[in-house]
Amino acid sequence: MIPVFDGHNDFLLRLLRNPAGRQTIWNPGEGKGHLDLPRMRAGGFAGGFFAIYIPSPEAHDSPDFEAIMDAPPYDLPLDDLIGAEAAQPVAMAMAGHLMWLERTGDLTICRSVADIRDAMSEGRIAAIMHMEGAEAIGEDLDALHVWHAAGLRSLGPVWSRPTVFGHGVPFRFPGDPDTGEGLTEAGKRLVRECNALRIMIDLSHLNEKGFDDVAAISDAPLVATHSNAHAVTPSTRNLTDRQLRVIRDSDGMVGLNYATVFLREDGRKSPFAGWDPILRHLDHLLGVLGEDRVGLGSDFDGATMPEAIGDVTGQPRLLAALAAHGYGEDLVRKIAHENWLALLQRTWGG
Numbered sequence: 597m598i599p600v601f602d603g604h605n606d607f608l609l610r611l612l613r614n615p616a617g618r619q620t621i622w623n624p625g626e627g628k629g630h631l632d633l634p635r636m637r638a639g640g641f642a643g644g645f646f647a648i649y650i651p652s653p654e655a656h657d658s659p660d661f662e663a664i665m666d667a668p669p670y671d672l673p674l675d676d677l678i679g680a681e682a683a684q685p686v687a688m689a690m691a692g693h694l695m696w697l698e699r700t701g702d703l704t705i706c707r708s709v710a711d712i713r714d715a716m717s718e719g720r721i722a723a724i725m726h727m728e729g730a731e732a733i734g735e736d737l738d739a740l741h742v743w744h745a746a747g748l749r750s751l752g753p754v755w756s757r758p759t760v761f762g763h764g765v766p767f768r769f770p771g772d773p774d775t776g777e778g779l780t781e782a783g784k785r786l787v788r789e790c791n792a793l794r795i796m797i798d799l800s801h802l803n804e805k806g807f808d809d810v811a812a813i814s815d816a817p818l819v820a821t822h823s824n825a826h827a828v829t830p831s832t833r834n835l836t837d838r839q840l841r842v843i844r845d846s847d848g849m850v851g852l853n854y855a856t857v858f859l860r861e862d863g864r865k866s867p868f869a870g871w872d873p874i875l876r877h878l879d880h881l882l883g884v885l886g887e888d889r890v891g892l893g894s895d896f897d898g899a900t901m902p903e904a905i906g907d908v909t910g911q912p913r914l915l916a917a918l919a920a921h922g923y924g925e926d927l928v929r930k931i932a933h934e935n936w937l938a939l940l941q942r943t944w945g946g
Contacts, residue, residue: 603851603893643722851893
């Protein structure tokens, strides 16, 4: 089985929502969601980016977003900014869950590519501590150094709501990522400090002007851990060909997002049968980025999956579909894990 290193999952959010049940959720697994240890092993999941994400407060009168996103066109309102004081306890709890997973002996929090390779060779899940939205970091950036010391090696300045650092794209279809202002001055400082610490910067969810600001400032490869091709599905969350070329020219990378809403040409959220939408996006990404700059970024436990994938046990079926589509074994291995490890080596260094 070809191992898969994955660009994004929200498993820590599941643990946050049921901390008392985390042992059962992890192993032996309760058969819910997309991830647990037995299914990871069955699906060849070798590791990936484990997101620390601050959920938005739930309002009693919130509309049915699931139904809205299954009936395009739609334009969902952005959530309000969440400050560091409110975000830090939640982020700390999620980091605690990740460290608990490490204490089980079945997972390693990796700070280098050597750590990832060691974990993979020894049969442990290789986890990168990632922040999806930098709400838990204040403008003085002191907390960034605390989180780096704790193991943080990847950070997205925003989820889709604004932060003190920049602006995310709304969930809108059809639409494009040019939806607002660029990085704030604090956001520009954040990029420079991440470069100095060799923390990977994730462009997923960032709007186009913010993307361009990162590209102008950063000395690291540009990365979108879980994004797709706007030319195939015109969602605000997907990357235009111009953005893809900027990523290519930086020797960066994009991880294919399995979320149906970003794969379907009609922008609907409902699951679909077959592999065609995934293959169209991968063909397009490979055509612009090249074979060394495309990987997988599932969004497991954070999105609706295609029927053919279902959960993490569907990964071997996906790789088989890529082979049947004409991708050679070397390319399938690159997409499955080799490109991610090479990108992290370029970003983190020795």
